[in-house]
Amino acid sequence: MIKIAVVDDEERIRLGLAKLIEQCGEDYKVVGCFASGPELLERLNDLQADLIMTDIKMPQMNGLQLIEKVQQRKPKIKFAIVSGFNDFAFARQAIRQGVEDYLLKPVDPSELAELLQRVKNNIEIERYRKEVATEEHIRLLLRNDPDHLPEHMIQGANRDLGQTLLLRDHFAVLLVRAEPDLPADRIEHCMSYWNREYRLVAWEPRHTVIVAAIREGDHADTARELAYTLLQQLPHSSAVRIGVSGIHQGPLKLRDAYVQAELCMQSSWYEPGPKAMADAASAGKRDDSYNPLRLLEKEFRPALHALDFAKAEVAVEEWLGELSKHRPAWQALTEGVSYLFGLIRDEWNERQSHPSGQPDELTVPAPTTFAEWPAYKAALSASAKEQLESLKNAKHENRVVETVKSYIQKNYWKEMELQRLADVVYLTPSYLSKLFKTETGETITDYIISVRIERAKELLLKNPSLKTYEVGEQVGYPDPAYFNKVFKKLTGWTPKEFRERVRL
Missing domain, CATH: 3.40.50.2300 (Response regulator)
Structure with missing residues (x-):
């Protein structure tokens, strides 16, 4: 109007x-x-x-x-x-x-x-430009530390925002996180009882920032009371978390207020149930000195290194319980989770001759993709158990391959049937064949041939009195023509040429 x-x-x-x-x-x-x-x-x-x-x-x-x-x-x-x-x-x-x-x-x-x-048209254009400029300035100061912005940008934003009723005096920032996402107009509809200046800013997915003016006559808990009432008004079909900053003064404090609200929202995320909130006073009780890596280093890493999988699983559950108690910020939590799965990957790479067999492209669960901590905790626990089980199986499979190799090295001159090798390790021939190729990068047949030819080279050099066909018989090739063919394929020479060239 x-x-x-x-x-x-x-x-x-x-x-x-x-x-x-x-x-x-x-x-x-x-x-x-x-x-x-x-x-x-x-x-x-x-x-x-x-x-x-x-x-x-x-x-x-x-x-x-x-x-x-x-x-x-x-x-x-x-x-x-x-x-x-x-x-x-x-x-x-x-x-x-x-x-x-x-x-x-x-x-x-x-x-x-x-x-x-x-x-009217001119006024509406001016109002629109002013609204856009105001929102852009608010976004600028919410996202950036003023100390890291050019001076002219700071002065312009501070001057323009300082003239608004919203930021002329005191204010608080509320960060609303909803899963599934709630549009800003739906949230604003639930704020119809707010008799004060405020501004909604659509933020990252599922996040909305509210900057609310704190007027003369309000008290220290006004922002908390506004957030609590809003929480009750928002639909029960959404999982909602609200973080509330302390009371600040002046546009240049927007970033500080937002960081407070974000930490409070992350603290409320640890609460079970569809709705929760935390303000600066309650979230301030969190132990910021807590290091999520400490228990992993003390309990989990030694158990993993010793391949004590039962103890490693217990250590993970104890660690998750510790996280529930201390409620670390998402950044510290993510670092801890990445470290946990990094230890498992490192152990896998160290134990395996061919690390490519590991599903190392696993996506580590991120807090931002979960509505609440209990669901995230369950996902972490399941994922950790799955990877530990994979490592446990890999350890077993590695022993299987070593057993087959040892059997071949001791019995290389004998006729080697895949079924006989599979019986040694109690596996099916097809599974053993696939496992051996995955773990070593070569087929069982190729490995048998390489062992026989290496032994043949030793006999050719150490026992010059042995005929080449006798060498072939001793390493499992009674057919001289076939022995010559296989030997030349692997070395580039016939057995006779190999013996003569090495002697020279």
Whole structure:
């Protein structure tokens, strides 16, 4: 709505103009009619007007003088001249002073309507630009430490925001997290009882920031009470967490307030149930000196290194219980979780001859993807158990491969059937074949051949009296032609050539 004040020394004219204005529609409201410039100036501080329509020639103070004085005190008010004189000099001076239009008496209703619509459009554009600028400045100071911003940006944001009712004095920041996401207008609908200035800022997914003015007469728990009432109003179908900052003063404290609210929201996230909140006073009781890595180093890592999987699982559960008690911030929590799974990966890589067999692309659960700590804790526990079980199985599979290798090395000259090898380790032939290839990078057949040929090379060099076909028989190749073919394929020489070249 555009609020308009009318100034004219003739009562009939000013009342008639006021009536014409109100006939232009409900978007326009006359907030005052004044008989002179001094009369309006007396009421200017309390007058909420967007547009002043004034006569030019009036006793005591003419219209141009009135415009000049109002502009000195409230430069954002717009003006229109209404005069019975078609005086170009007056019109030119009015234009220089930024007057929107110059209407002649008697006022033509269509010209008046056109003027008001134009003023309305201009005001709406200015308000929109101001709203955008205000929100951008709020976002800027919420996201950034002022010490890390260019000076001109700090000064501009501080100056503009300091003029708003929202940040002129004290304020608090509330951070609302909802799962599933709640649109800002849905949250704002639940704030209809707030009798104060506030600003909603759509933040990261599922997060909304609320900056609320704290007025004279409020108390230290006002922000907490606002948050608690909002929490009750929000739909029960959403899991909601609210963090509430302490009370701050001045736009440059927005970042500090947001960081407080974020830590409080993260603290409330540890609470079970669909809704929870925490303020700076309650979250401040958290032990910030707690290190999530301490118990992992003390209990979990030694158990893992010793491959004591039962003890390692117990250590994980104790660690999760410790996290529930200390409620570390998400960054510290994420570092602890990454360290936990990093230890498992490192142990796997150390134990395995081919680490690529490990599912090392596992995505570590992130707190931001869970509505509450109990669900995240359950996911962590399940994931840790799964990886420990995989490591345990890998340890067993590694022993299987070593057993098969040892059997082959001791019995390489014998006929090697896959079924016989599988029986040694109580596996099916197909599973053993796949496992051996995964763990060693070569097939069982290739491994048998490599062992036989290595032994044949030893016999060729150490026992020169042995015929090459006798060497072949001793390593499992009774067919001399086949022995020569396999030997040459692996070494590049026939057995005879190998013996002669090495001797030289």
